[in-house]
Amino acid sequence: MNEINEERTSLPVTKSLDEVTIRFAGDSGDGMQLTGMQFTNTSAVMGNDLSTLPDYPAEIRAPQGTTSGVSGFQVHFGSTKINTPGDQCDVLVAMNAAALKVNVRSLVDGGAIIVNTDGFDDKNLRLSGYTANPLLNDSLSRFKVYQVDISKLTELALQDMNLTSKIVDRTKNFFALGMMYWMYNRTPDSTVEWIDAKFKNKPDIAEANKRVLKAGWNYAETTEIFNVRYEVKAASLAPGKYRNITGNSAVALGLVAAAEKAGLDLFLGSYPITPASEILHDLSSFKRYGVKTFQAEDEIAGIASAIGASFTGALGVTTTSGPGVALKTEAIGLAVMVELPLVIVNIQRGGPSTGLPTKTEQSDLLQALYGRNGEAPVPVIAAATPSDCFDAVFEAARIAIKYMTPVMFMSDGYLGNGSEPWKLPKPEDLPDISPTFRTDPNGFLAYARDEKTLARQWAIPGTPGLEHRIGGLEKQDKTGFVNYEPENHDTMVRLRAAKIAGIVNDIPHATVEGNDRGDVLVVGWGGTYGALRTAVESQRAKGHAVSHLHLRYINPLQSNVGEILTKFKHILVPEINLGQLIKVLRERFLVPAIGYNRVAGLPFMSSEIEQAIEDVLGGKLV
């Protein structure tokens, strides 16, 4: 192997780039998520716009060195607006042969690979299924390959510290991080701070990590392995205070914010499930906001306890993924019947059944809209980006409280785990939520409705004179008594439907990105926003009359959606399912929409959407 270890004789050239995508990949024990997150936070603090996507192995303890044990983290950062984690990466850091094997296909031609040569010994090659060492033949000739014996250099950096070889091995990711920091002109300060805080009680581990980080940096600086350095300037983001946030953290914050704004206690009943568990974790740490979290014995108890809490005047919430929603179905129907506020959070994964827990998909939309017995309408709201999860779940809570109804909030594994910079909102800028509890016993009827919203009043236990009974049996209009009369049932079915449909008057109009008429309107919902937007912008730059409509409200649909659709020759609906929103649009507006569907458990690439748009324009996709 032609390692370059000599001291540098010439200074590296610095080139400026608008955007870069880096993928860190290694064995699941190699700390690639942490490395990626550190690189991300540092880039965010340096003012780049960015978007990230982790790629976890499905098994927690997959055999070391095999392709099923590879864990990756992709970060796309730039001085321009960044909408997606990047279709392909420009740089791949591969800690072993399996990581290279799995990820080389996502590298652009001419991209750079930085490999840890120690991860390409016979054992690693065999476990990863390589028959010949790719570093020794010309299979990687399309790329620039930088070979570094990261393991050995890490060992050398720590040789006088008397650490076990296991601990030494665990720090090698910081060597890779140090090299990347040098290569992209990042200051390691925030990572050093993080190490100090994290290993406060283990000073020798902190010292080791910092040394290795520095060793990586110095290695890149002093040897001639890299002759170019890159600079990615800060993006022109709106002034303000920012933090980097994942979709799941944004959901947790959005829920607490909504409860605080409303003056209610937040109660979460939840059962652990990938990829939604982080919301339960985050909310469990928000004790000082009065948040009550209840890890229930199952999905049903999760939602049932939340309904119980809502009955008593709390904002009840349950968080889950598709299989959990399936189990909660009957209880959602109960919440529809008893007309209590409730937010159901679905972080979608691949399905059906247990499906692909760690992958992403949009295949629960019809379940959200229709998956219940009886006529049980539920508002459905979908987030578009990780940080948008905050606003969208806040909106879900607002509607739930104001209209006394369960609301389905849709996110997905891609949004939940992906991250982007988020400009912190000001408390006073958040929408108003002001629930009132009924107190007057005079003329109290449990199912009397507000004329405008059709919501019934919230009368909570503990209020004298309002003792009443609710339940899943059909209610008599106004009184709320059990009633089986045919006319009454018809009235109540329609009332419940009208209440949800009426929310349309309380939500903003849909807005089109791009011109409001043209050849193709790309209509999407949920986590595909970034890919669709990038594709549409690129098509527009090429002179095509293409616009983008991204739906946050799927039920009810905003009042002007139908009209928007009439202004375009073609309507293209890309979805990571076999066509669910498209069914709704066709049924509701009788439009000949065209679907683009790929259900690979992966987010869309903007390039494939661009291709689909071109195919529609060229008459190939009809």
Next chain:
Amino acid sequence: MSKLVDQVVTKDQAATVKYTSKDFQTNQDVRWCPGCGDYSILAQVQRIMPDLNIPREKIVFVSGIGCSSRFPYYMDTYGFHSIHGRATAIASGVKLARPDLSVWIVTGDGDGLSIGGNHMIHLMRRNINVNIMLFNNQIYGLTKGQYSPTSEFGKVTKSTPFGSIDYPFNPAALALGSGCSFVARSMDRDPKHMQSVLKRAAEHVGTSFVEIYQNCNVFNDGAFFQLTEKETRDENVIYLEHDKPLVFGKDRDKGLKLDGFTPSVVDLKDGIHSINDLIVHNEHDSTLAFILANMTYNQALPRPIGIFQSIERSTYDHEMTAQIARETAKKGRGTLATLLNSGETWEIQ
């Protein structure tokens, strides 16, 4: 409790008005079959409610689905008639969100032990401070007569025309095994006993579980008559009383004795045994509680009725409130502003 809730609800935990049992009756027609054991249970609950001295608006009855689960409609308190098997889970949310409420769960052998079995055991394990009344009639009544998880082996019903091949649950033993801190049994046809047990259950801090033998005169008539009727009761039932020797029989001439962990019946008139040989009941002794609960389906032994166990254990609702208070005291009550400024932030000028 949020400020908003605090503004509207009664603060006092003790009632200022003196109630009568009538105050707990609603204007709804009671729709159980004439002669159903549920009527007696409803009457006893309404009778003890005034004695609990809790403001009526602070009481919540939660039920699932089944004949028993109609109960909340007949109690003039707050009530929630929910879905099959989930009363325990809904009630958990009610109590955790609002520990100031007195929460009662009404369930049956189907609702609570079959479809709702999972929630039931976990509620008892957590020791949430609620009261469970399980009406055990050993049959499905509402769906018109299928065998239930407490029906005896061999039971012939509509769904078991050749006899059931299921072994029944022993609800008291299940409750003890789940770690329930208060476990008792009573009978629809023994109103005085039921009242005293329910009062004790209400006073207990922690989950109380009361199994109530209830006659379903339509689909399983007389299932408990050997235990409930005057002619046979004294010979077949042994009443558990704390700190008292376990005596039974019409002439109170029989008792229960332990050989190792095995209970047996002794004759107090045989000249060999005396009252000093008998087990002295101790509600705080979990081992004894298991032994007594395991007598349930033993034909050679009398059926224990009363309080098997009453032990003190910190409750989940208390722990939850305390944890929030501790964390709040450490860092102060969070506000929207502190929330929105949390995490690693940076400024863009």
